[in-house]
Amino acid sequence: MIQIENLTKRYGAFTAVDDITFTARAGRVTGFLGPNGAGKSTAMRMMVGLTTPTSGTATVLGRPYRSLPTPSRHVGVMLDATAQHPGRTGRETLFLAATMAGLGRPAVDAAIERVGLTTKEAGRRVGNYSLGMRQRLGLAGALIGDPRVLILDEPANGLDPAGIRWMRGLLREYAAQGGTVLLSSHLLHEVEQIAQDLVMIGRGRIVAHGAKDELLRAGGTIVDSPDRARLGAALEVAGWGPSARPEGGFVVAADAQDVARLGLTEQLLITELRSAGGGGLEDMFLQLTADDAREGVGNAA
Ligand SMILES: Nc1ncnc2c1ncn2[C@@H]1O[C@H](COP(=O)(O)OP(=O)(O)OP(=O)(O)O)[C@@H](O)[C@H]1O
Ligand SMILES: [Mg+2]
Structure with a gap:
């Protein structure tokens, strides 16, 4: 479970994340949806202790991420799949992650297999990976410690339709076994297909949240x-x-x-x-976030 309470991040006079409160529950996939610049990544960075909140709290499994012993055994994190070291092979990347989690080669092999990378692909340098392969590798890194919670920033970015279907299956299955999944996206249809719960964010604020089916009905x-x-x-x-x-x-x-x-x-x-059904959700998303979209508007209040 991930609990976010009154979480706020200000950069000078600019508020990137504005007093958000929600819970991502165990056994469910929660989609964190918002247009570019809405504050998704900033919020996720605060959840995993990479950015210090201006105010408010984020706890994972009841504790601040930073106070978890061997965090990767509890929480799998993938924030930026393009940030992996280009000179290392996929296998080396995972071996480092496994070592930090106090695990060995079997965990590496299991993770590689779980995300469908071939032995040959795992042996190639990450610099030569396609975006889709990087996402798979990132997911393998997140899964390596067999955590109960996954925090994934735009995990479907760069995946082809078959890759998205594969990931949907993997995350659904993971949640069905009691895991908590929080994944962000700026694409409604992507989230709609994967998530059971939705949190919509625009200009740093939550504009709608709840069970996807209810939001659809309320369309x-x-x-x-x-x-x-x-x-x-x-x-x-x-x-x-x-x-x-x-x-x-x-x-x-x-x-x-x-x-x-x-x-x-x-x-x-x-x-x-x-x-209005699913179209209603889309209308709602576009309406709710239209005034909130920051692209081209700059940081004007
Ligand atoms: N270190 C920083 N200093 C100043 N402003 C920042 C900083 N980090 C993020 N921001 C601003 O906060 C806002 C939210 O950014 P964030 O990356 O969280 O959005 P996002 O929802 O993840 O967008 P995207 O869909 O494009 O990934 C943006 O306007 C961004 O410019
Ligand atoms: Mg982002």
């Missing part, structure tokens, strides 16, 4: 009418916070039945009415 209803102006006004008056979709119509925070009833009383012709 609202899509409705459209040839008389869009009147429909929009009626939805506004009903207090359902309609947001116009680029492809037409509105997403509203209401049941389809309630929306249909509104159409009836307002004598509005409804030409589209359905649950």
Whole structure:
């Protein structure tokens, strides 16, 4: 289990992580989702003691990461798969990690096998690895101490569709056996496929979190009418916070039945009415993070 309480990181006047609180539970894959610059990596670095929080706490298995004896036996960490030493072979990289965890060659062989690197690949210098192979190696390093918690920053980055499917299987299986997985991504669909719980972050703040299925259900209803102006006004008056979709119509925070009833009383012709479902989650992600996306905006408050 990973517990984050009121975690904040400021760099001067700029707040990179702003008072976030959530728990990643055992037996579940928790997706940490947010656009570029949202604060995911900063938050994860604080979880593993690489960045000191301005305030708040992060504990892993009930303790601050830094106070864990032989951390890699408890928590597997992969923060930047491109940071591995290019001159070492994959096997040497893992051997160092194993040694620090007080383990030997069998752990190295097991990790290599677990992530599907071939013996030949493991013998090559990391500098010659593809991004996908680096991710596998990074995951092998995280798994080497057979930890109960995994903290992975953008682990699917650079994996092809088959690689993503493979990783999804591995992480699901790991969680099914009682492990805790926290993984970050800036791609909703990637997280949607792997995670059971979601934490959405934008501009350092949590904008939504909960069980993925509930968030999907809460995605609202899509409705459209040839008389869009009147429909929009009626939805506004009903207090359902309609947001116009680029492809037409509105997403509203209401049941389809309630929306249909509104159409009836307002004598509005409804030409589209359905649950927003997964698309709703995407709309929500885009809406919630649109104003929060920092790319191109700089650090202006
Ligand atoms: N050491 C630092 N000094 C100043 N600002 C920093 C520092 N580290 C991170 N930031 C800023 O904090 C914000 C959050 O960065 P972070 O790397 O946590 O985002 P992210 O969600 O991981 O983004 P990405 O999806 O691009 O990896 C960014 O605006 C970044 O520039
Ligand atoms: Mg990042």
